[in-house]
Amino acid sequence: MRTELETTLLHCRNLPSPPGVALQIIALAQDPNATLGAAAQVIGLDPALSARLLRVANSPLYATRRRTETLAQAMAMLGLNATLSLALGFSLVHGLRGHNGTAELQERIWRRSVLGAMAARLLGQQANLKRAETLMLAGLLQDIGRLALLQAMPEDYSALCAKADGNAALLGLEREAFDADHAEVGAWLARRWHLPDYLVDTIAGSESGAAEDAFLRCVQASGPIADLWLADGDESGALRESALARIEACTGNGLDALDEVLSLMAASLPEISAIFEVRIEHPAHLQAISDEAKELLVLRNLRQIQDASQAHQDVKVTEERMRQLTEQARRDPLTGVYNRLHMEEVLEREFAAATMHPMTVALIDLDDFKQINDRYGHLVGDQVLRQFAQTVQRVLRSTDFVARYGGEEFLLVLNYSNESAAEQVLQRLLNEVSRTPMAVVDGHPVHTTFSAGIATHNNAPGCQFDNVRDLLQAADNVLYGAKRDGRNRVRQHGTQPGEDD
Template identity: 60%
Template sequence: MRPELETQLLNCRNLPSPPGVALRIIELAQDPDVVMATAADTIGLDAALSARMLRIANSPLYASRRRVENLSQALTVLGLNATLTLALGFSLAQCGQGSHPVARERVWRRSVTAALASRLLGQHAGLRKAEELMLAGLLQDIGMLALLEVLGEDYARLVERAADNAELLAAEREWLGCDHATVGGWLARQWNLPALLREAILESEAPASDTPFNACVAVSGHVADIWLAGADASRSEHAHRDAAMQAATRLGLDYASYLALTEEMVSALPEVCAMFDVPPAPPARIQALLDQARELLVVRNLREIQEAARARKEADEHEDRARRLAEEVRRDPLTGVYNRSQLEEVLEKEFDAATRHGWPLSIAFIDLDDFKQVNDRWGHLVGDEVLRNFAKALLRHVRSSDIVARYGGEEFLVVLPGIGEEAAAQVVRRILSEVSGVAMADVGGQPLHITFSAGLATQGALEQFRHVDDLLRAADEALYGAKREGRNRVSVGAVGG
């Protein structure tokens, strides 16, 4: 945003600002200890807001088995998070009401439609932030209200004359060097809205991170544009195609899901418009939009949606390949467990966390007994089979949160977060007992069994090692102690200094 525009915004006395109740709700929304009674007291200060909360609690969005009669019941139906989020949305929808009624009506019609679309898109995408999505959709065009106050009639004419949102964005960027989403993000910072909402508003027209949440908000604007396209069939068809394509490429929605979304919009939009005092589109217009969406499903958009899905699949496959390659770098190629490099990185993080929080952390150095004789007698192929099967056995006998790594040769290291010395010793001894009874290879029809020696060290209440290397050294010394004592056993290391 250009400095001169920011100066104009800062010096504008009529800039949209949250009413007192909204400011209090913003504070409550960011307080982890807030309780329902406090929210009810705050909302109860505004009779109109209380009435809106009652209405939404009885709406199809929150259909309950019995009618909600008072604010307390409404807030119980909605829940604390939904109460604060929806109340904030209703409160902020009242700000910026002033001159330029034609332009403002267009802004709020798009905003309210986008609010519902954002919520429904989130449901289709499997997100659990329905109310936050609805609020972000509602506020994504709040920058337009600020620009109406700062730039007045010139900007109002720009809004009224723009054929669609894309044309408005192009005109804004040419004139101002930014768009209303940038201004909206700036305004959200001035209001101290939560970061989730600020980022969604800022990225609503040009997503940078393209998180699922931000993608839902951005796509909701394209869905809302369908309802603003007017009676021109070609324009509304273009808006449908654009919205469907955006939903497919950004959220992975196929056209059948997009059609279901349109039907849900048709069903719920009149109620949502009434909640925000926005006149709904005429029923005939709504039915025409639904019919057009169904027609596109059959004859017009199928190829483009298939291409978008294919492109998305190729991108996902590329991402999967990259993820697999990254994982392979972290793994020992023979055994599939972590390699030493990855072990050192993970172990240092676990050691720091255990030291900082006072959690126990146990590690076990494991060395296969007489492994050299396996290689010398039966060859390295058999030795490799033994190592692979031993690694698999270790993974079967530890928790998913534990870490198994090949330290080198026939040495392995097992990291046991959150387990103290006595319990860790029991775990490793149980592994020794069970693994030694299972054949690690078949040689000439005869099972090949192995044992191991293990050295255990623990960072805990009694043992306080200064550095992760000291913990490793203690486990290594304990391992050599186990070998000196005759192998096939678990030895516990000395206390750290």
Template identity: 55%
Template sequence: MRKAEELMLAGLLQDIGMLALLEVLGEDYARLVERAEDNAALLAAEREWLDCDHAAVGGWLARQWNLPALLREAVIESESPASDTTFNACVAVSGHVADIWLAGADEAHAEEAHRSAALQAATRLGLDYAAFLALTEDMIAALPEVCAMFDVPPAPPARIQAILEQARELLVVRNLREIQEAARARKEADEHEDRARRLAEEVRRDPLTGAYNRSQLEEVLEKEFDAATRHGWPLSIAFIDLDDFKQVNDRWGHLVGDDVLRNFAKALMRHVRSSDFVARYGGEEFLVVLPGINEEAAAHVVRRILSEVAGVAMAHVNGQPLHITFSAGLATQGALEQFRHVDDLLRAADEALYGAKRQGRNRVSVGTISA
């Protein structure tokens, strides 16, 4: 109870310096107060004119009157940007709350007073807006008792209702803004995550064909080879080389050659499973990783792709379709073949590829450990 009485007394005294300045400076100070748009402007004008403000004057008066240190410090800190104690913070916030009641019928002024008081309550006391609204409602409920205690007439009911409604409206607006800001923050985070994911994917891809690049291939192939060896399931790879691709570049130019590579890569990726892996190994060479596929099934898959790709134009030159074929070398880590290292598996597929080319191209050859 004593603390509440001390808070009330400090709240009443916090602007005592303004009365002292008005008494000493008269009309000059009255005009200064009238010209100030808000409390911050008044403090700035006081400091420019007097090299101090009304809070400092009030603190000096409190010392002259030998008021307790608790009250003196509360008056001095009432206009400080921060407070050392909760007691002083409550006194400072009370001045901003009082501005709500002094705002009158000017809606813009009243709304700004509400915002300022709520901001001070949040900054100095850690109260969110819902708690500040509850505080406003408690103050309104206590008005009859306080007015009777000081023998002053209460504010008109319409004014009290207007203050309460405005406080509630600001809470709704604030909640809506927080919801919108949260949604915007979530959207920005999602966009950032999506952008980061796209950039990471671009780093893994060959820029011309969209197939995975060599470095990503090495990482995936090492992982799949280790898994197949450890768990005993098959892993097949197919080394693919476009037949006579140099002639395409020499005859039609590199732009046509690039079209062929792009369209071939798309066709290749279209004809494999989502769990399979297509990479550009270099130049016109591609490598397909087929996890869980044995040698027989892998040969069937690659021969089907060879047949279907041969019927699709990979580019058009002077309006005429350009078709290509490819040679492929297969190697499988499985029950029949157990390669010691992933490089041995690659070497077997590479040797099978050159075997297919020696046999006349446009075919699939299977490599072994002894190959």
């Protein structure tokens, strides 16, 4: 890229730039320790962004999933990486669409970007790639170089676009005029925004020859599909061949893949157009393609109807098996309560949601458990752990959570419980455990007790913890205080968060 062009871009006051929320999302996207709770705090700062995420989660792109009613449900369904990718794309929308007297051309570029985003995502699904939402983001941002050039040089770049007959011609004119094309300019801009390296590299290679990387091939194919959609009927033949070649390299399938992508794009378009605030028509020259796709779908449906009963039963069996496997992955195999990994997810979610109500955690450690193992053996010790877990579940409310946190240590999450209420629950549990045999050996009951440490977030105004780790540390501190004081007791954290015992 010529030095003069870079200088022009750097001195452009209207050059697109990420808003504050986007900068925070960029940082989260590159943080290996980022959590859904942290993402929820950032996204929740922008009500419009939250609404868009919820709407896309319920769009035809996710037609096979159940309807989500809240942002938290949408984020949990999408997952962290997909949430960050979609949120980043939405949060960049307004920065990319300024106004400098070139609204018509700008809208045309944005239509291509949105169509490219849909096509990239659908191609990724056909190619069995797992990063569907990151593909959508890459497809959306592949033309940011064009928007940057339009902002920096509105008259000159508008004239260049008017002169170009298609995207390939435009690339040649850009290289001749600037010694760089819009893909290179877009990568330069993405690098200045500190976007992840994979996005910078994908934008840079979006207009190059066939790539080895499957992710990049999907983005490279999405542009020609968008051009085919936006083209006049007379141009569609050559553009169709170009799109087919790119799709073949991407999915290994040509015509059928193109027909299916276009059909799914048409089904998703009304909702996606509203989400991205752009008007995209369904062109007449694609009707033939749509008709072929419909015929193909009818034939497939007829075959599916013939096997409908068996297919339905297979789906139910698979769904039940998946439900069981998912639940097993969340549970401790010995006691049946949640395991530590799942409880950490629960903690992050509940902590993020506890903005207006108290949330209490209690760390419980069985007293002298090693002596039980040494005296009766590990099988009896396992029986004690199982019976203890069952006793805890009988005492707790349905809104509370319990997990085996490690060895003979358990973690309780008591929602909407202040320290006083939580202490009553723990004391009742202690009494119940003390009088209930945890095992019977040779006709003799085996009893145990426990020590517990309680800490509460939002117990009173000004009494909040900064994060889950600090909350757990507070509970852990008072647990060991209870151990030092003689065991078989429940202790509370101090009235001020962070206060040591």
